[in-house]
Amino acid sequence: MEMTALFLSRIQFAFTITFHIIFPSFTIGLAAWLTVLETLHLRTGSPVYRGIFEFWLKIFGVAFGLGVVSGIVMAFQFGTNWSELSKMSGPIQGPLLMYETFTAFMLEASFFGVLIFGRSRVPPWFYLFSTAMVALGTTFSAFWIMVNNSWMQVPTGYVMEKGMFVPNDWTKIILNPVVWSPFPHMLLASYLTGAFCVAATGAWYLLRKVYHAEARIMLRMGIGLAAVLMPIQLVFGHLSGGYVNTYQPAKMAAIEGRWNDEKPASEVLFAWPDVANRRNLFEIKLPPPFGSLIGADSLTAGETGLNSIAPENRPPVLIPFFSFRIMVACGLVMLGLAWLGSYLSFKHRLAYNRPMLWLTFLSFPLPFIAIITGWFTAEVGRQPWVVYGVLRTADAVTPFLTTRQATISLVIFCAVYAFIFLFGTFYIYRLIRNGPARKPFEIPHLVVPNRPMSLADEEQIREPSYVIGGE
Amino acid sequence: MVMFWVSLLAISILLYVLLDGVDLGVGLLFGLASGEARRGAMLSAVAPIWDGNETWLVVTAVILWGAFPIVYATLLSAFYLPLIVMLMGLILRGVAFEFRYKTQRLRWIWDVSFAGGSLIATFIQGMTVGALVEGVPFTNGDYSGGEIGWLTPFAVLCGIGLCLGYALLGACWLVRKCDAEVRDVARRQISILAVGVLAFLVLVFAYALAEHLPILHRWIDRPYLFAFPAVGAVAATVLALSILNHNDYWPFHMVGLIFVSAFGTLALSFWPYMIPFQITVDQAAAPQSSLMFMFWGGVVVFPLMLLYTVINYSVFRGKVRASAGYGH
Numbered sequence: 001m002e003m004t005a006l007f008l009s010r011i012q013f014a015f016t017i018t019f020h021i022i023f024p025s026f027t028i029g030l031a032a033w034l035t036v037l038e039t040l041h042l043r044t045g046s047p048v049y050r051g052i053f054e055f056w057l058k059i060f061g062v063a064f065g066l067g068v069v070s071g072i073v074m075a076f077q078f079g080t081n082w083s084e085l086s087k088m089s090g091p092i093q094g095p096l097l098m099y100e101t102f103t104a105f106m107l108e109a110s111f112f113g114v115l116i117f118g119r120s121r122v123p124p125w126f127y128l129f130s131t132a133m134v135a136l137g138t139t140f141s142a143f144w145i146m147v148n149n150s151w152m153q154v155p156t157g158y159v160m161e162k163g164m165f166v167p168n169d170w171t172k173i174i175l176n177p178v179v180w181s182p183f184p185h186m187l188l189a190s191y192l193t194g195a196f197c198v199a200a201t202g203a204w205y206l207l208r209k210v211y212h213a214e215a216r217i218m219l220r221m222g223i224g225l226a227a228v229l230m231p232i233q234l235v236f237g238h239l240s241g242g243y244v245n246t247y248q249p250a251k252m253a254a255i256e257g258r259w260n261d262e263k264p265a266s267e268v269l270f271a272w273p274d275v276a277n278r279r280n281l282f283e284i285k286l287p288p289p290f291g292s293l294i295g296a297d298s299l300t301a302g303e304t305g306l307n308s309i310a311p312e313n314r315p316p317v318l319i320p321f322f323s324f325r326i327m328v329a330c331g332l333v334m335l336g337l338a339w340l341g342s343y344l345s346f347k348h349r350l351a352y353n354r355p356m357l358w359l360t361f362l363s364f365p366l367p368f369i370a371i372i373t374g375w376f377t378a379e380v381g382r383q384p385w386v387v388y389g390v391l392r393t394a395d396a397v398t399p400f401l402t403t404r405q406a407t408i409s410l411v412i413f414c415a416v417y418a419f420i421f422l423f424g425t426f427y428i429y430r431l432i433r434n435g436p437a438r439k440p441f442e443i444p445h446l447v448v449p450n451r452p453m454s455l456a457d458e459e460q461i462r463e464p465s466y467v468i469g470g471e
Numbered sequence: 472m473v474m475f476w477v478s479l480l481a482i483s484i485l486l487y488v489l490l491d492g493v494d495l496g497v498g499l500l501f502g503l504a505s506g507e508a509r510r511g512a513m514l515s516a517v518a519p520i521w522d523g524n525e526t527w528l529v530v531t532a533v534i535l536w537g538a539f540p541i542v543y544a545t546l547l548s549a550f551y552l553p554l555i556v557m558l559m560g561l562i563l564r565g566v567a568f569e570f571r572y573k574t575q576r577l578r579w580i581w582d583v584s585f586a587g588g589s590l591i592a593t594f595i596q597g598m599t600v601g602a603l604v605e606g607v608p609f610t611n612g613d614y615s616g617g618e619i620g621w622l623t624p625f626a627v628l629c630g631i632g633l634c635l636g637y638a639l640l641g642a643c644w645l646v647r648k649c650d651a652e653v654r655d656v657a658r659r660q661i662s663i664l665a666v667g668v669l670a671f672l673v674l675v676f677a678y679a680l681a682e683h684l685p686i687l688h689r690w691i692d693r694p695y696l697f698a699f700p701a702v703g704a705v706a707a708t709v710l711a712l713s714i715l716n717h718n719d720y721w722p723f724h725m726v727g728l729i730f731v732s733a734f735g736t737l738a739l740s741f742w743p744y745m746i747p748f749q750i751t752v753d754q755a756a757a758p759q760s761s762l763m764f765m766f767w768g769g770v771v772v773f774p775l776m777l778l779y780t781v782i783n784y785s786v787f788r789g790k791v792r793a794s795a796g797y798g799h
């Protein structure tokens with residue numbers, strides 16, 4: 001691949017957005033979980049929930065900070081590297097991202113301050129309200145981003161005028177049927193990320209025999225939530241595949257590793273796509289009509305092969321093909337873990353089953369890998385288009401951007417991101433390793449004034465029977 | 472409709488400059504301060520609000536993209552390298568708030584990144600404005616200045632000027648929010664910085680005269696523009712008086728007013744150009760259907776954003792308490 005400004009800009013966008021998505025996908029789930037914890041704490045008055053809240057809030061703070069600073073880059077990068085795209089699609093993408101900033105960022109940013117510093121300055125209900133507002137903000141943000149991306153995947157509701165995409169039907173753009181499977185898919189992915197990180201942390205503590213009470217709550221809530229959400233996630237994943245099949249047959253063919261038209265189609269499970277010779281090596285596949293069934297929910301539907309797509313419109317094959325399979329594999333492993341874990345938890349055996357605790361602990365990277373590979377599938381599969389079928393990526397790049405400029409910026413990004421990522425993950429690791437603070441919290445509105453928090457209170461926290469609805 | 476979005480854009484830019492100018496200014500002064508007590512207090516004075524303040528930059532960017540896509544695309548691609556470096560400055564500044572309290576031994580790294588990031592971001596913001604005022608090369612509406620077409624002595628001068636200006640804002644904020652040594656030091660800094668900013672303005676004026684910048688002709692054509700510098704001069708006088716009287720409240724507002732008048736001077740002297748003498752407001756405006764769709768965001772959600780900002784500031788009003796740190 002030649003090192004052109006176009007290629008470097010693509011690498012830079014892929015790198016910065018991949019880096020960015022790690023943090024929102026974590027914090028969207030975490031914000032919702034913090035809201036649940038604070039609600040439980042206010043309702044039950046149990047200091048355990050408060051302890052878990054304070055603990056995860058610290059981690060949230062670091063991850064949220066990294067998400068904010070890497071997100072600002074995204075607001076500028078469309079203009080710096082993709083000036084032709086931003087000129088042409090500005091009338092549509094600009095307002096969508098404006099709504100994201102207006103409805104989400106300011107909400108998050110303002111109430112985040114209250115969340116981190118304001119506990120002692122505001123009444124408890126307002127603190128809970130602030131937590132909920134941060135969670136709401138993160139969700140709004142995800143919504144607008146998915147609307148924006150869905151428009152790039154399946155552009156609709158516009159006419160071309162003077163070289164610009166001029167919107168003529170905003171309901172079509174926002175209520176794009178394509179939004180309503182990827183948006184829940186992304187939201188659920190974020191909740192699952194939160195759930196698995198929380199469960200893995202609980203499992204780690206149980207393996208190390210520390211923070212027993214907190215660890216059991218984390219494990220039970222994380223695994224339980226994952227067990228409920230995972231099957232729903234598979235359904236939305238399948239629905240997202242449905243829009244690809246309908247609107248983007250080239251991407252579908254790349255994902256499926258299908259070279260020739262088939263009717264009904266077979267389904268390739270594993271293979272090594274040999275792109276040069278346009279065939280699959282070491283192929284394991286299900287016979288027809290499994291391909292049609294998975295792609296189009298039909299026993300007879302015909303499926304397009306890559307060979308019947310004009311060469312200049314073919315997406316790369318290897319990345320969508322493998323990243324899709326990695327995503328699905330992660331999803332299936334998470335489903336298995338969540339269901340097995342919930343079964344053991346129901347039988348009150350999870351906390352003592354060390355192999356299962358190890359598996360749960362080691363599972364925390366899976367949701368991140370699934371999200372990143374899922375996005376790779378969607379975005380690389382969209383190539384060579386940036387706005388599908390209308391504007392090519394090669395025509396969207398800033399025309400006067402030089403290779404040298406793009407190289408310098410990419411190197412700067414890599415260096416700075418590596419630096420803050422290493423420290424950020426190390427600090428998060430250390431926060432998690434150190435665990436929840438053990439000193440009892442003051443909860444003035446719940447305890448009798450002047451009653452000293454006794455050691456007995458602290459002991460009580462560790463009592464398994466104290467845990468509401470314990471395993 | 473176009474005017475509506477010009478106004479919201481102007482408000483957002485102004486809010487960004489005033490609010491994040493404080494944070495960046497505190498970051499600059501942070502680099503000069505020593506001792507954990509002082510540094511901690513300085514950081515606490517801006518820690519709960521910096522994130523919201525920085526968001527006004529994103530607000531500015533997305534309004535620009537949505538309502539004036541050509542300006543967004545042209546400006547951002549023309550200032551490619553400086554903008555990327557500015558973003559890195561903002562990143563290093565932003566993570567420092569969280570990271571510096573996660574370590575003892577390596578705290579210096581985040582202190583450097585906080586002060587250094589603030590310095591880089593401030594300098595580049597000032598330099599960009601300077602380059603725009605002076606005029607960057609365009610051919611047929613496309614930037615044609617090459618990789619460093621924006622780098623001129625005047626732009627560098629403006630970068631230094633904004634560092635002084637933000638530091639002045641930051642010092643005024645510290646006087647308001649802090650006690651004891653931090654306040655006393657900031658008070659002394661205000662007088663030095665105020666003189667510095669004044670000297671900078673004189674220099675800029677002299678440079679403009681010497682170089683016959685296009686902007687100067689507009690001033691001769693529109694004498695009413697002198698109303699803004701006049702307001703600025705009044706504000707500077709009140710500022711001087713309040714420093715002499717050891718007042719903690721007024722300096723911040725007066726410096727704010729000086730910034731507003733500088734901003735108004737700039738904006739009106741270029742009107743109706745968005746990119747000076749290249750692209751006008753009407754040429755840059757997005758199609759009516761985009762502006763109309765954004766309108767509801769502007770009428771309903773924009774005031775809400777102002778409300779969140781007010782709530783955030785009122786929760787954290789008053790002097791910083793010694794214990795209120797990022798230590799959680």
